[in-house]
Amino acid sequence: MAKKKTAKTNSSTVDFSKYVRWFWMLFLGGILAVVLLFLLASWGTFGEMPDHTKLENPETNLATEIISSDGKTLGKFYFNDNRTPVGYNDLPKNLVDALIATEDARYYDHSGIDGRGTLRAFFFLGKRGGASTISQQLARQLFIGVRDKESTTNALFQKIQEWVIATRLERQYTKEEIIAMYFNIYDFGNNGDGIRSASRIYFGKEPKDLDMKESAMLVGMFKNSSLYNPRRNPVGVKNRRNVVLAQMHKYEYISEELKDSLQATELDLNYTPESHREGTATYFREYLRGFMKEWADDSKNRKPDGSKFDLYSDGLKVFTTIDSRMQKYAEQAIAQHMPRLQAEFDHQNTPDRNKTAPFLELTQSEVNKLMKDAMRRGERWRILKNKGKSDKEIEASFQKPTEMTVFKWIDGKAGEVDTVMKPIDSMRYYKSFLHPGMMSMDPLTGHVKAWVGGMNYKHFQYDMVKQGKRQVGSTFKPFVYSTAIDQLQVSPCDSFPRTPITIEANKYGNPESWTTKNSDGNYSGKQTLKDALASSTNTITARLMNEIGPQPVVEMAKKLGVTSEILPVPAIALGTADISVYEMVAAYSTFVNKGVYNKPVMVTRIEDKNGTVLYQVAPESKDVLSEQVAYVTVNLMEGVTNAGSGRRLRHKGFDKWNAVYREIITGYPYEFNNPIAGKTGTTQNQSDGWFMGMVPNLVTGVWVGAEDRAAHFKSIHYGQGASMALPIWGLYMKACYEDKTLDVSKGNFEKPSGLDINVDCTVKDEGDLGGNSGQDDDDQVDIDF
Missing domain, CATH: 1.10.287 (Helix Hairpins)
Structure with a gap:
């Protein structure tokens, strides 16, 4: 047993x-x-895995950043990814705390994989929270992406890959670097790629300036930025933000009182879209795109491997001369003045008052031809032509009502209206708009400080700073005067008769004789050159042209940087040439800069994403005039703002004018009392209005006019440069002077030593100030101020 x-x-x-x-x-x-x-x-059995090189340099598309002279981001160039990375030190503590409290509370205690969280997710099948750490989520964003999770096997393989890459990332980078990478890689929607873009787009500020509730909202979007989109789903986003705040309280980052007070607040978005057609300095940015394309195409500018730089993905930094503050003031000045000017223009050009509105002096047949020509030049015609449509079919398409969105000034602000309109009617509608062009430049350095090529780039993309060229009217006269001073040594105080003068045919190659007129019909007495320029007296300008001839004037303009074609005929004395705002500002800057021409500079340097300098500007300058001639020319133009068509810059208002006119056009109390030199210009029929204004360290040019010369004010009171363009200059300069962080001069123009040309015209010559009405110009000053 x-x-x-x-x-x-x-x-x-x-x-x-x-x-x-x-x-x-x-x-x-x-x-x-x-x-x-x-x-x-x-x-790599389950899919491609990053090697050591890729872990060190993850492939992410980085936008090219455009940086102002005062260190602000003006905009970016990108295709799909509007991403500009920031370092950990640029992230506020409350943003990092919100991320850790919400996404990975034990972040600093693991090495990429949260064992406790993984077991919890396994046993409770994810019902008590997931197990993905910040490192795993970064691994997915950088190297794996979103795959088909309907298959359990695929989900498992993806999770294993995440674990492997997460542990590698933890060995490769510090905890702080991983957090910064995570914020930089995430797509927050609405072109908000990365925390910097998201912060600027949703709140109009840099990440370091985010407050607690703003940080909580952005961290809340990590759950699903498509679902939690603050523009489409503000209620859901607010609820999600409050969850993040609750998590921050749970892990003792904030007190219960602070949590409760923040949860009761609204999102308070400051939506500031960053797109190629919106934002600050849109016209300048488009010019810059062309500049950068030429730079990248140059074989001298290549990467170490010989390939071209990609403007949209290589993360270049372009440092520009534009001052973000001055650019803002320039855009604000245009936004303030143009709606008022447009309202008066529309009031005068209703179909009842003008049957060919917005055109004047045209017959109906001429209007039809103009519209047909415009139709054939348009994008719609080009697209349909490429599709094989006949001319007849294309013309018929312009008569079919179509849904569209059009630009409109709404309550004095730029806006859009959804409407149904025939394409031909929309073309005519857009031809009724007056357009501005404005550039501001430091004459001492050539640095362009502000550039506004129009009033709304989304709807009007033609740049009226550099692309557009229009007749310059009396703003050309300083070129005539400076040539006369240079060649004849005339003084601003020298007097000339106002009587008509005829330049005979063939004297300077002109086929027929040319006689000028003065608008007020006053040809008696004499006038000093200073008074003659102030009042744009055509007959005296013609006398100077008769003495020196047109060819020296053309040569002078060319030396001053004007590249546009100028015919050497006597009529150029009154501004018949088409010249851009860009050229005019550079030319006028030469007068202020003691006769030295500086080619305008827009880009000072270009860096790659690592800070290596790829381009450094080499300024271009040349001597054009003696310091004495330049100063005397400026002194002549000071008379324009002291006693001529620009003197409204010195007044509080115009009490003798009717209140409506004063409010719409010129009711701005500038009250400048500092030295200002300038020149107004108005072309035939008031088609173009100009004002060139100068102080010792800033030259600014403004042009206003319609797309077609046949669209213009009927009255000189509204259509002259002093009414159309000068107010923009005044508003801009007033804002610049009020900004104490800027150093815009209020001092005198520097007088050269040994000046032997008399500029002190203390004794008035006989003759009244008069206006003119010539072949192409007419700055009227016969209005009672």
């Missing part, structure tokens, strides 16, 4: 040992299987 019992016991022991062996075999086999899975994942 004893032997049998012993045998039975031994048999039981053997059976138990077998289970133990199976347990260890399964346990060790499971571990080996897990290790094998991780090895297979690291070898």
